[in-house]
């Protein structure tokens with residue numbers, strides 16, 4: 001397929017849109033930008049971008065058209081301002097949203113005739129600017145194939161499925177993993193600090209504990225996939241006792257129990273239904 005060299009559109013020049021624009025300009029690609037407020041655009045125009053007077057004008061001038069906006073509602077508001085037929089053109093949605101929001105946005109793009117790629121941004125603006133991001137895409141495989149050069153200028157372009165919602169699912173599941181781990185670490189460090197514990201020694205032990213989770217990923221994956229839940233170091237009955245005490249330990253703390261009261265209820269139910277000798281991965285059984 002012939003490599004495209006024409007202008008790309010970027011709608012929204014906040015952190016992500018600015019990084020995308022600067023990265024593409026540095027790669028020698030013409031970029032047409034639109035932003036709600038003028039100041040961020042002025043800086044990009046000084047760097048070589050062209051300013052469009054409206055969303056519709058930017059989308060008409062550039063393919064693909066990146067929508068780097070705070071949430072899917074704003075993306076859909078902007079898509080409603082486009083009147084022309086976008087047949088054969090590609091819309092790339094760069095924002096965090098739920099799978100059902102992604103589906104709705106893709107329907108709006110399809111109504112205009114456009115192909116739609118939804119991106120999961122597992123990266124910072126600085127990584128995009130450095131071309132070192134990993135971006136997850138789902139939706140139109142044809143759109144990705146046609147614009148691979150542009151997408152790969154931003155970093156690794158990982159296609160995760162042809163449904164509109166696949167990238168959002170990956171994105172939110174991975175953000176959830178990060179929040180769970182990071183907030184767990186913060187709860188532990190805050191508890192140690194408030195108790196006057198030697199924080200250096202504690203942090204070293206906490207890092208080792210997190211390392212066990214990381215090195216255990218293949219075994220955990222195997223159990224989630226096969227539905228077999230061997231007890232490992234502790235069975236569900238023993239986990240229940242620890243989790244109940246953790247809920248009591250965390251009660252009244254600023255970050256709360258992190259949902260462990262619900263986990264205790266689930267564990268109690270599993271034990272009552274005869275699963276007490278299984279391992280912690282039994283909490284994912286369907």
Ligand SMILES: NC(=O)c1ccc[n+]([C@@H]2O[C@H](COP(=O)([O-])OP(=O)(O)OC[C@H]3O[C@@H](n4cnc5c(N)ncnc54)[C@H](OP(=O)(O)O)[C@@H]3O)[C@@H](O)[C@H]2O)c1
Nearest residue numbers: 012013014015016017036037069070095096121123124125
């Ligand atoms: N920044 C990151 O490192 C990062 C990482 C992962 C995911 N994300 C996701 O990427 C998306 C974009 O993030 P960002 O950091 O670029 O956000 P941002 O810096 O806050 O920029 C938001 C952009 O949206 C525009 N905007 C806001 N409300 C609007 C409206 N009602 N109509 C039209 N334009 C509007 C803003 O325009 P004005 O200049 O006029 O305010 C600005 O250009 C978000 O969904 C975010 O969760 C960001």
